[in-house]
Amino acid sequence: MKALVYHGPETKAWEEVPKPTITDDTDAIVRVDATTICGSDLHILKGDVPEVTDGRILGHEAVGTVESVGSGVKHVKAGDRVLVSCITACGACRFCRESRFSQCLGGGGWILGHLIDGTQAEYVRVPFADTSTYPVPDGVDDEALLMLADILPTGYEVGALNGTVQPGDVVAVIGAGPVGLSAILGAKLSTPAHIVAIDLADSRLEAAKQFGADITVNNSSEDPAAVLAEITDGLGADVTIEAVGIPSTFDLAVSLARPGGHIANIGVHGKPVTLHLEDLWSKNVTITTGLVDTFSTPMLLKLLQGQHLDAKRFVTHRFELDEFETAYDVFARSADTGALKVVLSRPAPSD
Numbered sequence: 001m002k003a004l005v006y007h008g009p010e011t012k013a014w015e016e017v018p019k020p021t022i023t024d025d026t027d028a029i030v031r032v033d034a035t036t037i038c039g040s041d042l043h044i045l046k047g048d049v050p051e052v053t054d055g056r057i058l059g060h061e062a063v064g065t066v067e068s069v070g071s072g073v074k075h076v077k078a079g080d081r082v083l084v085s086c087i088t089a090c091g092a093c094r095f096c097r098e099s100r101f102s103q104c105l106g107g108g109g110w111i112l113g114h115l116i117d118g119t120q121a122e123y124v125r126v127p128f129a130d131t132s133t134y135p136v137p138d139g140v141d142d143e144a145l146l147m148l149a150d151i152l153p154t155g156y157e158v159g160a161l162n163g164t165v166q167p168g169d170v171v172a173v174i175g176a177g178p179v180g181l182s183a184i185l186g187a188k189l190s191t192p193a194h195i196v197a198i199d200l201a202d203s204r205l206e207a208a209k210q211f212g213a214d215i216t217v218n219n220s221s222e223d224p225a226a227v228l229a230e231i232t233d234g235l236g237a238d239v240t241i242e243a244v245g246i247p248s249t250f251d252l253a254v255s256l257a258r259p260g261g262h263i264a265n266i267g268v269h270g271k272p273v274t275l276h277l278e279d280l281w282s283k284n285v286t287i288t289t290g291l292v293d294t295f296s297t298p299m300l301l302k303l304l305q306g307q308h309l310d311a312k313r314f315v316t317h318r319f320e321l322d323e324f325e326t327a328y329d330v331f332a333r334s335a336d337t338g339a340l341k342v343v344l345s346r347p348a349p350s351d
């Protein structure tokens with residue numbers, strides 16, 4: 001089969017690799033029907049995620065069709081259509097029992113496209129298939145569903161919920177990529193008074209308006225602190241959400257929060273960041289970090305089915321599976337291309 005293989009920083013190739021086989025009796029082999037690229041894949045390619053080693057197939061989001069399952073898989077069977085979550089869960093360890101699947105002690109967590117081969121391939125081996133996939137509900141569009149593999153639970157759990165967005169809050173979201181936009185959608189569920197989106201790219205800020213930000217700030221030319229001061233009597237945001245993953249945006253998230261405010265970090269960081277406790281110790285702020293658990297996926301699925309979540313709006317570009325080189329280029333140059341999520345799909349069988 002063909003897959004997108006990482007060969008060290010800045011190097012990747014769509015190449016022939018062995019098709020995966022069942023190695024544990026709780027595995028499923030899933031034919032990938034649609035997959036996408038995450039900002040975390042760009043961090044991997046920058047060399048920010050050193051656990052990803054040469055030869056790894058990237059990708060942690062997919063909708064697909066189960067081809068075969070191991071003897072220990074009870075609820076998923078060949079032919080089922082499934083959402084493959086970015087987080088794998090053994091279902092039995094202490095953290096899985098607490099719905100903290102990202103911290104799974106039984107061999108799960110963020111493993112796909114990270115510690116084991118991932119979804120940017122024609123086929124993927126999904127461990128713990130019963131507890132790491134969701135059946136595709138009738139009437140739900142594949143592309144919309146794919147947005148629930150990672151970005152929507154991430155923005156909601158690690159952004160809105162960790163930031164404890166309350167009705168009437170002023171929420172500042174730094175980074176209006178797919179994850180920041182998901183945080184905007186997640187924050188909106190709690191009816192904040194204002195959502196301020198901050199990004200360097202006007203195309204992303206335009207998208208932020210469509211996803212529900214009422215104020216946008218291009219921090220290459222405008223001062224976000226001044227904009228926030230104006231709408232908060234000089235106090236700063238109730239909640240800031242960092243969705244970029246570089247030191248300067250974490251600093252910005254901390255500096256824009258009001259005393260007693262919440263700073264929710266979502267970004268994957270590859271470099272150390274200085275925490276200015278000499279300023280912060282007396283500010284009563286709460287800083288949270290998080291790898292998405294995906295415990296909210298069933299709830300988000302209900303919102304999607306009830307037409308309360310416009311997930312398909314994320315999809316700006318569509319490619320066939322073998323067009324990964326172009327798809328990565330379009331996603332990485334989002335400021336020029338206007339890309340949000342790029343979907344790569346298996347070509348429909350010809351008649």
Ligand SMILES: NC(=O)c1ccc[n+]([C@@H]2O[C@H](COP(=O)([O-])OP(=O)(O)OC[C@H]3O[C@@H](n4cnc5c(N)ncnc54)[C@H](O)[C@@H]3O)[C@@H](O)[C@H]2O)c1
Pocket residue numbers: 038039040041042043150151154158174175176177178179180198199200201204219243244245248249265266267268269290291292334335
């Ligand atoms: N914690 C988790 O579980 C989790 C899950 C998924 C993704 N992530 C991380 O979330 C982050 C965002 O992911 P994405 O897919 O939206 O990425 P992305 O690369 O598409 O978007 C990042 C955005 O940040 C903007 N940006 C860059 N530098 C900036 C600056 N100095 N000031 C303001 N904006 C700036 C870019 O213009 C871009 O719009 C990444 O770090 C990704 O790795 C974390």
Ligand SMILES: [Zn+2]
Pocket residue numbers: 038039040041060086150151
């Ligand atoms: Zn991701």
Ligand SMILES: [Zn+2]
Pocket residue numbers: 089090091092093094095096103104105106107108
């Ligand atoms: Zn577990």
